[in-house]
Amino acid sequence: MAELTAVVGIGQTHHKAKRIDVSQAGLIREAAERALEDAQCTWKDIDAVVIGKAPDMFEGIMMPELFLNDAIGGAYKPMIRVHTAGSVGGSTGVVAASLVQAGIHERVLCVAYEKQSESNATWALTISMPFAVATVVGAGGYFAPLVRGYIARSDCPEDVGIKVAVKDRLNALKNPYAHLHMEDITEDMVRESPMLWDPIRYLETCPSSDGACAMVMTTEKLAEACKNPAWIHATEMRSEPTMFSGRDQVMPQASLDNAAALYKKAGISNPRKEIDCAEIYVPFAWFEPMWMEGMLISERNKGWEMTLSGATALDGDFPVNMSGGVLSSNPIGASGLLRFAEAALQVRGMAGDHQIDGAKRALGHAYGGGSQYFSTWIVGSQKP
Amino acid sequence: MSDEAKDDVVKVIRTPVQLDYNYxxxxxxxxxxxxxxxxxxxxxxxxxxxxxxxxxxxxxxxxxxxxxxxxxxxVDRGTLVTFSIVRIPAESVPLEIPFVTIQVLLDGADTILMHLLGNCDLEKVHMGMRLKARWKPKEEWEESVANIIYFEPLDEPDADYDSYKEHI
Amino acid sequence: MRDVAVVGFAQSQSKRREVNLNDTEIVIPVIHELKKGKNLKNEDMDFVCSGSSDYLAGAPFAFVMGLDAVGAWPPVCESHVEMDGAWALYEAWAKIQMGYAEVALVYGFGKPSMGDLPLTMALQLDPYTQTPLWPDAISMAALQARICLEAGVLTDRDMAECASRDRRNAKDNPYAQVKGDFSIEQILADPYLVNPLRKHDCSPISDGASAVLLVAGDRAKDYCDRPAWIKGIEHICEPLDLNVRDLTRSRSTEIAAEKAGVGNAKVDVAELASPFSHQEVLLERALGLGADTNVNPSGGAMAGNPMMAVGLSRIGEAARRIWDGSAGRAVAHATSGPCLQQNLVCVLEGN
Structure with a gap:
């Protein structure tokens, strides 16, 4: 019943710790203009705008989309603001796609961004609420115990995180938009970096970035006239509560359910074989093996073997985070959409130096909250 | 616009925001x-x-x-389910860095509590260790979980992994 | 487009200050009532969508606790907008249109009493040029009212008429917060709160939540004898800056109303989420409502304004008039941003 929909335009900013050269409006416009240029259309051609970002407190503005909307041609058009925690970038893509898939609009522009330098994200994440003891310092403090849980369960070597951290930073060297370009990165350098949230080392964490990502999605008919559309084969979202008795925080059911539903819709029975590459939300290096399992790509407790065997490297049989991933650029609200965008760039054959030869089907993935929000999509070079 | 004029932008303005909330x-x-x-x-x-x-x-x-x-x-005792050693200072945490944040499963409870570990060598922290609460002096008790300063090791054998694994 | 109907609605009592409950606890009974009333199990819901604001809650990720109220287990297909629940309903409606869902639960909640709402709303403005001046929400609305009065598009009597009507209508609404008989003369004799707005020209600050159930096609009849079918739903956003907008009309509402087909037939009932009386006058005009439309039988937002739920509640209130047969065709409205910046219009019909 859903209208076939495709990504025909993709744009992103150069991600940096501080983009003080532009305002928030300038930042999202930079990404949006690139997406429009890629889609070979103008502001006028856009029917509706979907804006996503993580908590408003990251910039200190309540519903910033209200003042940003006209900077991306949204004046007198429908505009929706999505916020689903860290997965929001992915959800923004899913919502934008649904407006075309539903037959409501012909061309939708979605933009996701974060300009963390205009406020203080770790502060915003650590607001001391009454009635509770604040024991969690930043996102790392939340996820480190889960990583420890994964290591204990899977009985894996302790250098898996180090390998992921190096691999993604090397991939980022091929991506001109990436925030971190660490020419001299080595395993020793990661190993010797400070243990911030044991077992998570400094270089196993993502940076804090300013940046934006934009995409233009359109109908089958209009996409056919565009160069290399990325056809949307399936989208999926799942959420579960933060805490309940017996919740598996390391391998949440919402992740497993999301993966199973996504593959079913996309007609995929063996994801490891049938998907050519994946951009996965990995803000802390250990989440690569964890989500290989959480996305049913690897057997349970064996995800780390994919990392160690080199399967997830650019030249491996299942490349992961070709762009350098969240570990190399993390404008939080945009991070999910960047994953979705990289998947689309790959199947369009437009990923530049980090292109996987002949990528026909790719997975984009985002998660958020306490590993409880998931949004994903499968895009392909061919129609489904 | 010349490049020079382009660089002449206002790069930072400060707008202090203070909003008070009554929860x-x-x-x-x-x-x-x-x-x-x-x-x-x-x-x-x-x-x-x-x-x-x-x-x-x-x-x-x-x-x-x-x-x-x-x-x-x-009861105010339980099992350490998982933990992290934190080396970033936090105003809200009353301990010096490095400090240990823990998820503790109190005996008889079916959900974990996030809290802090104290009075324990960092090398000795491990999953499954038995813990008891260290309370503030009674006269300082308030309506707050912070009445427990931290949890500390209890001289008991470790809990069996199976007894807490579903809470990781 | 698929036939989609509003078949269920629950709301909390609008209160100036809900001291006993936190924001999650305000939502829990509302969702519970809706699910119980419709015998709805989690496995029946294909999609869940909510609307709320972190700045009202004073904490990032405040919406996450809403999942507790839903009892999101097994995991649910779910999304959230940092907008009024009416836009969450729009997202859910789109999901049904694309065939992703048949049954969708939508909710919105807000507890603005925790903070200083008019001041907090200053954070909605341009952060570089406007917020540093801290113009509060009532002053912003007063600027608009002044422009309208000076331009002669409305009088303070028009405004008082809206306020008087809404508060009178609210007497029949057990969930309303501000109700009673206030004559136009009485209202006009009141002192100004923020000139030219009097207290009665302003909606109250309210804590509250609401939830709506959407169902597609024939299954709607399983949940409701006379479903309220969504015949049109559109929303439009204007620029934020007041100086580039015509503040004497609501252009975005006009466009949305035109696209949603409000004017295609008589409107029996209209439910407006207008936070200020002069805006209600502008909205009635933008929607083309005449004397034959019963405006705000519930009292509208002027009688209870739980931000982030109030627009969704208007859709629920309008649907209720369809269910009970008192209206054949109803229009609901939601708004966001200063001076009616963004507006949503939803047309509901019984047939």
Whole structure:
């Protein structure tokens, strides 16, 4: 019943710790203009705008989309603001796609961004609420115990995180938009970096970035006239509560359910074989093996073997985070959409130096909250 | 516009924001907070599966039903489920870095509590260790989980992995 | 387009200050009532969508606790907008249109009493040029009212008429917060709060939540004898800056109303989420409502304004008039941003 929909335009900013050269409006416009240029259309051609970002407190503005909307041609058009925690970038893509898939609009522009330098994200994440003891310092403090849980369960070597951290930073060297370009990165350098949230080392964490990502999605008919559309084969979202008795925080059911539903819709029975590459939300290096399992790509407790065997490297049989991933650029609200965008760039054959030869089907993935929000999509070079 | 003029942009303005909020603890949290002021730890049972939520809360997140009925009193000891050693200072945490944040499963509870570990060598911290609460002096007790300064090791054998693994 | 109907609605009592409950506890009974009333199990819901604001809650990720109220287990297909629940309903409606869902639960909640709402709303403005001046929400609305009065598009009597009507209508609404008989003369004799707005020209600050159930096609009849079918739903956003907008009309509402087909037939009932009386006058005009439309039988937002839920509640209130047969065709409205910046219009019909 859903209208076939495709990504025909993709744009992103150069991600940096501080983009003080532009305002928030300038930042999202930079990404949006690139997406429009890629889609070979103008502001006028856009029917509706979907804006996503993580908590408003990251910039200190309540519903910033209200003042940003006209900077991306949204004046007198429908505009929706999505916020689903860290997965929001992915959800923004899913919502934008649904407006075309539903037959409501012909061309939708979605933009996701974060300009963390205009406020203080770790502060915003650590607001001391009454009635509770604040024991969690930043996102790392939340996820480190889960990583420890994964290591204990899977009985894996302790250098898996180090390998992921190096691999993604090397991939980022091929991506001109990436925030971190660490020419001299080595395993020793990661190993010797400070243990911030044991077992998570400094270089196993993502940076804090300013940046934006934009995409233009359109109908089958209009996409056919565009160069290399990325056809949307399936989208999926799942959420579960933060805490309940017996919740598996390391391998949440919402992740497993999301993966199973996504593959079913996309007609995929063996994801490891049938998907050519994946951009996965990995803000802390250990989440690569964890989500290989959480996305049913690897057997349970064996995800780390994919990392160690080199399967997830650019030249491996299942490349992961070709762009350098969240570990190399993390404008939080945009991070999910960047994953979705990289998947689309790959199947369009437009990923530049980090292109996987002949990528026909790719997975984009985002998660958020306490590993409880998931949004994903499968895009392909061919129609489904 | 010349490049020079382009560079001549205002790069930073400061707008201090101060907003004050008055939070309501809500019904079930109030019961919990009143109890902890007396040094008692109160949990509540989910009416669907009987599992004990600690601290007590308004609803069962799994079943979406209000949690009402008699509270369950818990002891101030439990098992360390998982942890992290933190080397970033935090104003809200009363311990020097490095400090240990933990998830502790109190005996008789079916949910984990996030708290701090104290009085323990960093090399000795491990999953499954048995812990007890270190309370503030009674005269300092307030309506706050911070009445427990931290948890500290208990001289008992480690808990069996199977006894807490579903809470990781 | 698929036939989609509003078949269920629950709301909390609007209160100036809900001291006993936190924001999650305000939502829990509302969702519970809706699910119980419709015998709805989690496995029946294909999609869940909510609307709320972190700045009202004073904490990031405040919406996450809403999942507890839903009892999101097994995991649910779910999304959230940092907008009024009416836009969450729009997202859910789109999901049904694309065939992703048949049954969708939508909710919105807000507890603005925790903070200083008019001041907090200053954070909605341009952060570089406007917020540093801290113009509060009532002053912003007063600027608009002044422009309208000076331009002669409305009088303070028009405004008082709206306020008087809404508060009178609210007497029949057990969930309303501000109700009673206030004559136009009485209202006009009141002192100004923020000139030219009097207290009665302003909606109250309210804590509250609401939830709506959407169902597609024939299955709607399983949940409701006379479903309220969504015949049109559109929303439009204007620029934020007041100086580039015509503040004497609501252009975005006009466009949305035109696209949603409001004017295609008689409107029996209209439910407006207007936070200020002069805006209600502008909205009635933008929607083309005449004397034959019963405006705000519930009292509208002027009688209870739980931000982030109030627009969704208007859709629920309008649907209720369809269910009970008192209206054949109803229009609901939601708004966001200063001076009616963004507006949503939803047309509901019984047939």
């Amino acid at each position: 309501s603890a809500g019904r079930s949290a109030s019961r919990f907070l009143r109890s902890i002021k007396e040094g008692k730890l109160i949990g509540q049972r989910c009416p669907v599966d009987g599992r004990v939520y600690f601290p007590s809360r308004g609803s069962c997140p799994q079943h979406g039903v209000p949690i009402e009925g008699e509270p369950v009193e818990l």
